Amino acid sequence: MEVQSPPGTTIGHVLQTWHPFLPKFSIQDADRHTILRVVGPCWTCGCGSDTNFEVKTPDESRSVGRISKQWGGLLQEALTDADDFGLQFPLDLDVRVKAVLLGATFLIDYMFFEKRGGTGPSAITS
Template sequence: MSDNKYTAEKTQYGMGEAGVTTPPGQQAQPIPGQPIVSGQPLPGAPGQVQWMAPPPAIPGCPPGLEYLTQLDQILVHQQVELFEAFTGIETKNRYQIKNALGQQMFFAYEESELCMRLCCGPQRSFMMHVLNNLNQEVLRVVRPFQCCSGCCWCAGCCDHCALTIAIESPPGQVIGHVRQRGSKWKAHYEILDANMEPVLKIWGPCCFCQAVCCTCDIDFKLMTLDESQQIGKISKQWSGITKEWFTNADNFGIQFPMDLDVKVKGTLLGALFLIEFMFFEQQNQ
C-alpha cells in the first residue's frame, strides 16, 4: 500500500496524525504531548474510549505485540456499518480489539476490493491491518483468494481446498499460519508456526445456532496438539437482539493461557478473523 493510500485509510477509519487511534464516530483528540494513561478516557470524550497503556519493549517479542504478553483474554468488537445494514452492500470490516477491562489496544480494518466483496462475499481475499494506539501497524492477516475451497469434507484430502491464512508481525515477516483441516462435520483448524509446523488445534461445534432467539455463545475449542487438553477457546458472543437481527457485526472473545507464546497469541487473532469470515460474515436474514 502506498504512503498516500495508507494515510487516506487512516483518515477514513478515524486515525489522525496526533498519534492516537480514534475509532469512527469518536471525536476525541489527544492533547499534544500528554501521555495516554491506562483506564483514563481521552480528553474531550469522557466515558467513550479507554486506552490500554503502551507496555515497554520486550526482547524477542514482535514490536507492538507486547500488549498480548500481559493478557489471557481478548475481546473483538466488529463495528456496525449503517450503509451495509440499510443497503445490503458489503463494506470493509472494522474491529475494536480490547482487553477484559474494555480498554482498547488495537484497531483492525480490512483492505479488499469492492468487486471481490460484491462477487465473492465472505469467500473474498483480504488483508486485515491491525494498528496499535500509536497508529503503527503491528500485525497483518493475509488471506489469499482460494476458489472452490472451504469444504470440511475436502480440506483433509486436498491442500488447495483447505483455507489458509498467514499472520505477519511486523508486516512482511510471517509469525504463523492458520490452516483448515478436514473433518466430517465440525470446523477444524491447525495453528502453525512460521515454519508451517503445527502448534495447536481448534475444533468448532457440530452446528451453528445463529437464530435470534438463541442467546448462547458459540465456542471453538483451543486444544493441545495431541487434543488431550483444552487450553482456551474462541467464542462468538451474543450481541443483543437488535444487532444480531439487523446487522452482521459480531462480538468475539479469545481465551488462552497467560504464558502462551506471544506469536501464537497473535496467530490466534488471525484465526478469529478466518472463523468470522467463514461462519458469521453472511448477512443475517
C-alpha cells in the same frame, strides 16, 4: 491463512483441517509446525447463546483456551453484521502464537458469521 508481523515477516499460519462434521483448524508456527488446534461445534448458529471454538493441544486431548462468538442479542444479531468475540489462551503462550490465534478469530468470523450477498462480485447477476 498466513499471519505476518510486521508485514512481510511470517509468524504463523492457520490451516483448515478437514473433518466431516466439525470445523477444525491447526495453529502453526512460521515453520508450519502445529502448536495448537481449534475445534468448533457441529452447528455454528448459537441462537440465544455463545458459540465456542475450543483451543486444544496438538493431539486434541486437552482444552487450553477458547474462541467465543458472543451472543449479541436478538436485535444486534438480526439487524446488523456486528459481532463480539472473546479469546482465551494461556498467559505464558508465545506472543506470536497469540497473534496467530487472533488471526484465527478473524478467519472464523469471516467463514461462519459474516452475512452473504448484498454487494460485491458474488451478488452481481446478469
